[in-house]
Amino acid sequence: MNDLLRILLLAFAACLVLVSKGVKAHEETALDNETLQRFLSDQLDAREGATGKHANNWAVLVSTSRFWFNYRHLANALSMYRTVKRLGIPDSQIILMLADDVACNPRNAFPGTVYNNADRALDLYSNNIEVDYRGYEVTVDTFLRVLTDKVDRTTTPRSKRLLTDENSNIFIYLTGHGGNEFLKFQDAEEVSAFDIADAFAQMWETKRYHGILFMIDTCQANTMYSKFYSPNILAVGSSELDESSYSHHADSDVGVAVIDRFTYYNLEFLEKVEKGSELTMKDLFDSYDPVKIHSHAGVRTDLYNRNLSEVPITDFFGNVQAVEIDEDDDEE
Amino acid sequence: MPPSESAEAIVLRRKVVLSFWAVFVFLGLPLWFHTTTIHRTPLPLSAIETLDNELKDGLGLSRDDDPGLHITVGVKRNCLHGTTTLEISEEVQRLVRKEGTSSVFNLELVDAQECSGCSMPKYTLDCITSDRTPLPKTISDVEEISVYIPSNNGSKEIIASGLYDAFVGDFLFFNKHDLGSIDRAISPTTGIASTLYRGATYADAIHLSFTLLIALDSSESERHIEALSPEFQTEWRAHAEKVWNSLKLGELNRFVTSITFDTDVGFQYMTDHNHEWARVEKDGSPDNLSSLLDTWDLQPITLLTTGANSSAVKVLQFVYFLPPYSTNTKSLSFTVGNWGGVVMAGDTPDLPAAMRTFGRQIDKLLSPVSFSLANGSKSRKVLPHGHEFARIATIMNLRGAVETLSALSRLVTSLPEMAVPSTVRDLVDSAITEWHSAVANLHSNFDQAAENRGLYHAAAAAQFARQAVFDKDMMLNMFVPFEHKIAVYLPLLGPVIVPLVAGLRRVVIESRKKEP
Numbered sequence: 001m002n003d004l005l006r007i008l009l010l011a012f013a014a015c016l017v018l019v020s021k022g023v024k025a026h027e028e029t030a031l032d033n034e035t036l037q038r039f040l041s042d043q044l045d046a047r048e049g050a051t052g053k054h055a056n057n058w059a060v061l062v063s064t065s066r067f068w069f070n071y072r073h074l075a076n077a078l079s080m081y082r083t084v085k086r087l088g089i090p091d092s093q094i095i096l097m098l099a100d101d102v103a104c105n106p107r108n109a110f111p112g113t114v115y116n117n118a119d120r121a122l123d124l125y126s127n128n129i130e131v132d133y134r135g136y137e138v139t140v141d142t143f144l145r146v147l148t149d150k151v152d153r154t155t156t157p158r159s160k161r162l163l164t165d166e167n168s169n170i171f172i173y174l175t176g177h178g179g180n181e182f183l184k185f186q187d188a189e190e191v192s193a194f195d196i197a198d199a200f201a202q203m204w205e206t207k208r209y210h211g212i213l214f215m216i217d218t219c220q221a222n223t224m225y226s227k228f229y230s231p232n233i234l235a236v237g238s239s240e241l242d243e244s245s246y247s248h249h250a251d252s253d254v255g256v257a258v259i260d261r262f263t264y265y266n267l268e269f270l271e272k273v274e275k276g277s278e279l280t281m282k283d284l285f286d287s288y289d290p291v292k293i294h295s296h297a298g299v300r301t302d303l304y305n306r307n308l309s310e311v312p313i314t315d316f317f318g319n320v321q322a323v324e325i326d327e328d329d330d331e332e
Numbered sequence: 333m334p335p336s337e338s339a340e341a342i343v344l345r346r347k348v349v350l351s352f353w354a355v356f357v358f359l360g361l362p363l364w365f366h367t368t369t370i371h372r373t374p375l376p377l378s379a380i381e382t383l384d385n386e387l388k389d390g391l392g393l394s395r396d397d398d399p400g401l402h403i404t405v406g407v408k409r410n411c412l413h414g415t416t417t418l419e420i421s422e423e424v425q426r427l428v429r430k431e432g433t434s435s436v437f438n439l440e441l442v443d444a445q446e447c448s449g450c451s452m453p454k455y456t457l458d459c460i461t462s463d464r465t466p467l468p469k470t471i472s473d474v475e476e477i478s479v480y481i482p483s484n485n486g487s488k489e490i491i492a493s494g495l496y497d498a499f500v501g502d503f504l505f506f507n508k509h510d511l512g513s514i515d516r517a518i519s520p521t522t523g524i525a526s527t528l529y530r531g532a533t534y535a536d537a538i539h540l541s542f543t544l545l546i547a548l549d550s551s552e553s554e555r556h557i558e559a560l561s562p563e564f565q566t567e568w569r570a571h572a573e574k575v576w577n578s579l580k581l582g583e584l585n586r587f588v589t590s591i592t593f594d595t596d597v598g599f600q601y602m603t604d605h606n607h608e609w610a611r612v613e614k615d616g617s618p619d620n621l622s623s624l625l626d627t628w629d630l631q632p633i634t635l636l637t638t639g640a641n642s643s644a645v646k647v648l649q650f651v652y653f654l655p656p657y658s659t660n661t662k663s664l665s666f667t668v669g670n671w672g673g674v675v676m677a678g679d680t681p682d683l684p685a686a687m688r689t690f691g692r693q694i695d696k697l698l699s700p701v702s703f704s705l706a707n708g709s710k711s712r713k714v715l716p717h718g719h720e721f722a723r724i725a726t727i728m729n730l731r732g733a734v735e736t737l738s739a740l741s742r743l744v745t746s747l748p749e750m751a752v753p754s755t756v757r758d759l760v761d762s763a764i765t766e767w768h769s770a771v772a773n774l775h776s777n778f779d780q781a782a783e784n785r786g787l788y789h790a791a792a793a794a795q796f797a798r799q800a801v802f803d804k805d806m807m808l809n810m811f812v813p814f815e816h817k818i819a820v821y822l823p824l825l826g827p828v829i830v831p832l833v834a835g836l837r838r839v840v841i842e843s844r845k846k847e848p
Contacts, residue, residue, distance in 0.1 A: 140810065150804045150806060195808065202808070205739040207739075323622045323666050325616070325621070325664070326666055326673075326693065
């Protein structure tokens, strides 16, 4: 018995040593590696950075939750979807990923609808939404493949691909359940902050974006952007490490919470934005009030070298159309 | 006390324990290692770096070693008072050497009036004495360059300087060791051309989709009823055929392998437009036109799939819009970068004119227009000139291929958890092979067929490079925290490892006791 105990204790100690070494190893690989640092500074020197103008806008909106009690996450994503569409981003440039198990859920007292407010003034699940990935298609693998465009081109239609280039501004919105440097996908798997950071690195190298606005509304959301290292990324999260994000209110008839606080106050601001609006990203971030949101929203700007007071909201939430009126030509 | 083991039982127990350990060490460990190792096929990273260095060194192209591209400038007689074409040419070369620029192009100056036996000049040099600003004209393929001279007898230095300024910073002269300048000079960085120029170099297929868009609530209008008639559709096809045929025969085919068109007219109807249309009626500014465009949720009628190796099919949409009935509807057309073009019919729809406009829009969107120069100004409009453009496009494709391969190299080095399948290695090897073929054809001494082949090889190199970097099996293995791995493996392996270790320990102790 003593022998057995001794063996178990030895094994446990060995595991502890291995665990601590393993965690450190990945961090070194991801961040402290000299090659990566050099790569990053080379890219910052070689590429123009965020000062040039973008030419098109895309949005990737993901609700990572499923099940009825996560109604609010679907409503969050659909609210953002409605906003970016209103400001001009067409469906062909929006990738919407939802579990989509709420509108027709048997528990839904208002079948075929999704509301983000107890007053039920606006049905987000109207007949004009285009969900690109639904149900069990919403996985970490799918998400990362969409970002890096490493998809099977023989079977993936164009509408489900993120066809961006080096002139594209991308708004990436994630909502669901998260923790310290991870985000749950449909209660089955997780994506880590490292994975998303590495995916963005691949996007930068393959010239798939001009600028990214990364917005995440989960618990401990700010930890998800802590590992980014690619240029031209503006990141905002709803809560800090060890802090939860909260829902805003529930609808007593629907029976569950219908919107999260961080997303609610973002929408409150964005409802004031029209296509030609002069409001800036700084205005949006200045509007965050920890008292109202019940958590401390964070913004990461060190990878984004533009002054936020000069970046219009519509640079990420709206769309750019390079319309050029033709000159009158002589008749042939 | 348990009964003592017999000698045979002890031997058997030892054999069992050692057998388990043998299986664990010689079979289990290698199998575990093999199945958990991320498969990374070695890539020829040094070969990629060599390509990058070759490009930075100018691909071995020089004006002295390789006549390269031939540019003929016909010099008008008003420039040749007191000097000769030879003297002007020598002075231009002196300026080139002095400024440290070089060129893959060979400049030849000829007397514009006496050019028997020489190739048709692509440019004409005109010397102007007044301060009248000449309108830039393009007569067929000839482009005029104007140089101001103070009197009727311009010196060779003034004329050469004007000619040098006309070309340098443009796509003809570039610093051999700074290919960034050629990129800035010949790659439009903003506007319509920049978003499509890459499409012209990389896209292996372009699909043009034509749509007739009708404002549904004005269907009582005669022109809308007419548009729905079969006769209108027949007329549409007849006029569209002319546009399509001219594109097929045109220069676009030099660098795009496939252009396809919707052969049927797509009809779409819009309903929710009144607010935006009212704004456009009042003010047809680009912003209002953009808002109107946002209300059109057009989908191309046919989406092509061009096979397993296609990178992207660039789809351009052309819309003939019949607006709501209005008394002041003026015909208007506009283009949208990376999207297509729109012709809005006026009170009297004119289908032939609309088709001609579509043709011009297609040409505008798919042909480089003017370039942003390093000093921030715009160059003149340059139409693609056959083999000259082929060489430019070749160099741009080569540059793109090397950039893509270098990006792949950096990613593979910096992300050790990224799998690298063998297909990626094959694609990289193919890209490098095509790259070398393209460069060999660039040294072809003005052989147009070879230059076209070079362009094909360069486009293929860029294509293979893109396929390699976007290979769907080259995915990053997801990060799983080590503590999570321990948490998974410990309950799995713990119950197995404990008796193995305990059994081995007992065998070892017994062996030591045996020793005297």
